[in-house]
Amino acid sequence: MIPICRLTPRHAVQQWLTRLLLLCLCSLPLHTSAQEAPEATPAQPTFDELVRQLPSGNLRQRATTVEQLASQQDERLADILAALIVGDLLANKDKPPVVAIRNGDTLTDALNGSDLTGTSGLRRIPVNNSLRTQLRGMVAQLNLSHPDSDKRYAAVQRFIRDGVDGETAALLRQHQPSEESGRVNDAIDAALALFDLQTGDRDQRMAAIDTLSGSLEQEARNALRSVAENDEDATLRAAGAKAIESIQGRISFYRFIENVFFGLSLGSILLLAAIGLAITFGVMGVINMAHGELIMIGAYTTWGIQVLFPDLIEWSLLIAIPAAFLITALVGIAIERGVIRFLYGRPLETLLATFGLSLVLQQAVRTLFSPLNRSVSSPEWISGTLSINPVLSITYTRLYILLFGLAVFFALMLVMKRTSLGLKVRAVSQNRAMARAVGVRSNWIDALTFGLGSGIAGVAGVALSQITNVGPNLGQAYIIDSFMVVVFGGVGNLWGTLVSAMSLGLINNFLEPWAGAMLAKVLVLIMLILFIQKKPKGLFPQKGRAAAD
Amino acid sequence: MLTQRLLLSDRGGMLVLGLVLLTAIIVPILNLAVPSDSPLYVSNYTVALLGKFLCFALLALSVDLIWGYAGILSLGHGAFFSLGGYAMGMYLMRQIGDRGVYGHPELMDFMVVLNWDKLPWYWQGFDMFWFAMLMVLLVPGLLALVFGWLAFRSRVTGVYFAIITQALTYALMLAFFRNEMGFGGNNGLNDFKEILGFDLAAKTTRVGLFVASAFALIIGYMACRYIVTSRMGRVIIAIRDAESRTRFSGYQVESYKLWLFVFSAMLAAVAGALYVPQVGIINPGEFSPLNSIEMVVWVATGGRGTLFGAIVGAFSVNYAKTFFTTFSPETWLFILGGLFVLVTLLLPKGIVGLFDRFSRKGDKQ
Numbered sequence: 017m018i019p020i021c022r023l024t025p026r027h028a029v030q031q032w033l034t035r036l037l038l039l040c041l042c043s044l045p046l047h048t049s050a051q052e053a054p055e056a057t058p059a060q061p062t063f064d065e066l067v068r069q070l071p072s073g074n075l076r077q078r079a080t081t082v083e084q085l086a087s088q089q090d091e092r093l094a095d096i097l098a099a100l101i102v103g104d105l106l107a108n109k110d111k112p113p114v115v116a117i118r119n120g121d122t123l124t125d126a127l128n129g130s131d132l133t134g135t136s137g138l139r140r141i142p143v144n145n146s147l148r149t150q151l152r153g154m155v156a157q158l159n160l161s162h163p164d165s166d167k168r169y170a171a172v173q174r175f176i177r178d179g180v181d182g183e184t185a186a187l188l189r190q191h192q193p194s195e196e197s198g199r200v201n202d203a204i205d206a207a208l209a210l211f212d213l214q215t216g217d218r219d220q221r222m223a224a225i226d227t228l229s230g231s232l233e234q235e236a237r238n239a240l241r242s243v244a245e246n247d248e249d250a251t252l253r254a255a256g257a258k259a260i261e262s263i264q265g266r267i268s269f270y271r272f273i274e275n276v277f278f279g280l281s282l283g284s285i286l287l288l289a290a291i292g293l294a295i296t297f298g299v300m301g302v303i304n305m306a307h308g309e310l311i312m313i314g315a316y317t318t319w320g321i322q323v324l325f326p327d328l329i330e331w332s333l334l335i336a337i338p339a340a341f342l343i344t345a346l347v348g349i350a351i352e353r354g355v356i357r358f359l360y361g362r363p364l365e366t367l368l369a370t371f372g373l374s375l376v377l378q379q380a381v382r383t384l385f386s387p388l389n390r391s392v393s394s395p396e397w398i399s400g401t402l403s404i405n406p407v408l409s410i411t412y413t414r415l416y417i418l419l420f421g422l423a424v425f426f427a428l429m430l431v432m433k434r435t436s437l438g439l440k441v442r443a444v445s446q447n448r449a450m451a452r453a454v455g456v457r458s459n460w461i462d463a464l465t466f467g468l469g470s471g472i473a474g475v476a477g478v479a480l481s482q483i484t485n486v487g488p489n490l491g492q493a494y495i496i497d498s499f500m501v502v503v504f505g506g507v508g509n510l511w512g513t514l515v516s517a518m519s520l521g522l523i524n525n526f527l528e529p530w531a532g533a534m535l536a537k538v539l540v541l542i543m544l545i546l547f548i549q550k551k552p553k554g555l556f557p558q559k560g561r562a563a564a565d
Numbered sequence: 566m567l568t569q570r571l572l573l574s575d576r577g578g579m580l581v582l583g584l585v586l587l588t589a590i591i592v593p594i595l596n597l598a599v600p601s602d603s604p605l606y607v608s609n610y611t612v613a614l615l616g617k618f619l620c621f622a623l624l625a626l627s628v629d630l631i632w633g634y635a636g637i638l639s640l641g642h643g644a645f646f647s648l649g650g651y652a653m654g655m656y657l658m659r660q661i662g663d664r665g666v667y668g669h670p671e672l673m674d675f676m677v678v679l680n681w682d683k684l685p686w687y688w689q690g691f692d693m694f695w696f697a698m699l700m701v702l703l704v705p706g707l708l709a710l711v712f713g714w715l716a717f718r719s720r721v722t723g724v725y726f727a728i729i730t731q732a733l734t735y736a737l738m739l740a741f742f743r744n745e746m747g748f749g750g751n752n753g754l755n756d757f758k759e760i761l762g763f764d765l766a767a768k769t770t771r772v773g774l775f776v777a778s779a780f781a782l783i784i785g786y787m788a789c790r791y792i793v794t795s796r797m798g799r800v801i802i803a804i805r806d807a808e809s810r811t812r813f814s815g816y817q818v819e820s821y822k823l824w825l826f827v828f829s830a831m832l833a834a835v836a837g838a839l840y841v842p843q844v845g846i847i848n849p850g851e852f853s854p855l856n857s858i859e860m861v862v863w864v865a866t867g868g869r870g871t872l873f874g875a876i877v878g879a880f881s882v883n884y885a886k887t888f889f890t891t892f893s894p895e896t897w898l899f900i901l902g903g904l905f906v907l908v909t910l911l912l913p914k915g916i917v918g919l920f921d922r923f924s925r926k927g928d929k930q
Contacts, residue, residue: 303724355906355910358910359909359910363723363724364638364723364724364727365909365913366909367638367724367727368858368861368862368865368905368908368909369905369906369909369910371858371905372862372901372902372903372904372905372906372909373902373905373906374902375898375899375901375902375905376898376899376902376903376906377902378898379895379898379899379902380899382895382898383895496728496731496732496735496854499728499731499732500728500732503725503728503729532743534739534740534742534743535740535743537736537739538736538739538740541732541733541735541736541739542736544729544732545712545715545729545732545733545736546715548719548721548725548729549715549716549718549719549721550719552719552720552721552725
């Protein structure tokens, strides 16, 4: 009765011994006897021994071995059986044999997971159809009783996709009472309903239609459609049609949610691009046409960090955020000190001069890094999609950018409302002379404010590098949109910028399906131009003395 | 009286116009009558280039009229220029007839590609020259009227006006890039054959267009000069310097601005219409915001608010552009960008202002 429960140390020793044996290719009697000791009680062979028995004997013996394996709780079992079904379980003629799992071009030892790539003499362990059916059921059951609910859910999903037969239905019915996860339970309900819809009596089928009307699976829809169109029973046809209708209703609801999300995501991109401008243009009143180029510099910083530290791709974005902030803030301060401070009070000249700077910066990037786009890679943790249900999935990149945009926005709000820098910035923008009179160094504040706005542009560039091409023209694509956001929201109002960025994103995204991307953009611009006629000071105009100019 | 007002009191303008007139007479002679191996011969390339510059000068004039005199900075004048160009281009396209690649008697090549079966309604009538010329003036004029009426009525001024005009030309660029618009999409209109029955490839036609551009510039200059020296011109300058005060004195500020804006848009459209047959193509790229802002730099470099400064600026900046884009294309954007900064920081009155300063110093001595 020794090795029934897996005593880990013993297990390890065995494995180690096995490996030693295999490596040396010698069979000393002492070791062999130690290995074969448990065979004295043939009713309870260990898992490893059972696996090693798989290649030997005929198919019927193999079926018995598989059944014995199934009675053992071992996490390696699912992989081994799955490999056996598709013919990827290999073994050689050694005694005891090496059992390997083939996965593409690599070979791994089925028992200890060590790399066996390049080992010769491995042959496929043959299986026939009846054994395969038996194995499939076992694998399904194994997956169904897997402790991870995601695995169980995926197993049920696979049933739904492959079609549910009587055997699986029985299996699912047997498993369902012990299922804890609601999501898996729903999926099982759907799978059973699909089965009932094909085979059950009239009442069962009605109940099945009722259940399926709550499912968003493509298969459920197909099954219901075929009932609604082809069934002999008129009541069933009507029920099927009604169920499809309710499903379509839910699908369009989720599509709507998806549209809202994409709209907000676009809005958050606009917000990131515009929020720096909301500081420089909105608070300081400086038109900075080179704002787009500051975003571009931020994006290039991300690229630069990835080139400089190729081993830290996973961390590159987190490093790039402060780096881009610093670099663009410095460039911004240089622009302010070098050009803009001579042009305060002459907004049109500021516009032209900064436009010139934007051309110079673009050409500088083109000369330094080539006019071609640079590829910025995305870290693992930001890629992939979050599937909420079969019709609604969200990419992590967009989700993170949405959250990041909001985070930057609220951080900026905090800086403006709660720090002494923010206080001074607001003081200077409201009444420069008075602020100077009470001892605020307005020159410094101008430079720092401009640096802050520029730094945020750089941070926006880091985010944009994840979703768009990083090239010399990156900034140009955003500058007009950013100005539109600030003007629409009301100059000098950060909340207005948030609302206007999000609503422009939403409007754009809802117009796109029926107008096409290009026309949607044109329509939004025309709407904005008309809006500015109606409310020249934007959605949330500044009130009081600050607005009087 | 009128000659005194238009000509004699305007020394710089007379000098510049004299030069333009001189080029309009000498260049055709040197191109047509002088054998091509003579050192005095002016090549076809130079004629085309100078013709282009003359159109740009007319365009700069239209920008200077509203920016220099009314203080309205439009970053969308390229839109009016391009619309004029497109109207002319549509006439030239209709003149191709069945000589296109697909040989369709009525449809343009790009319409054949799009499988259209008949000419869109807005292409009707463009086979007549007078109608096309009317459209050159009317379409941009109407756009300027509607846009300006909306903008000035709600008192959109200064930077806001600059930004929404930029958005206007940007929106038009995106719209014209669409194939469904029926203006050739990305490729625009090109491959023209003849104008008023004259072969566009012929030397004499090119010289004719050159002379036409020169005279358009001279007439345009006179018209602008007439406006700015008139009573209306004085009110406009008053609006630039103190808008509220002018309004409170009882002037209808909005209508003055609006009519000036419409006139300026039409002037830009004429420049576009003359430009297109000389370069042989018009495409949505002409709408790009960069083009519109470049025009402003011509004016700023030449000296705003003088009219002839705009002509000087257009010629010198474009000459520099041609020079640098041929010899080292990389540096051109550096120079253009630097020009923006330097002119605004150091030369607020442009090249003309520089000369003025020197001549004043001379007067004092």
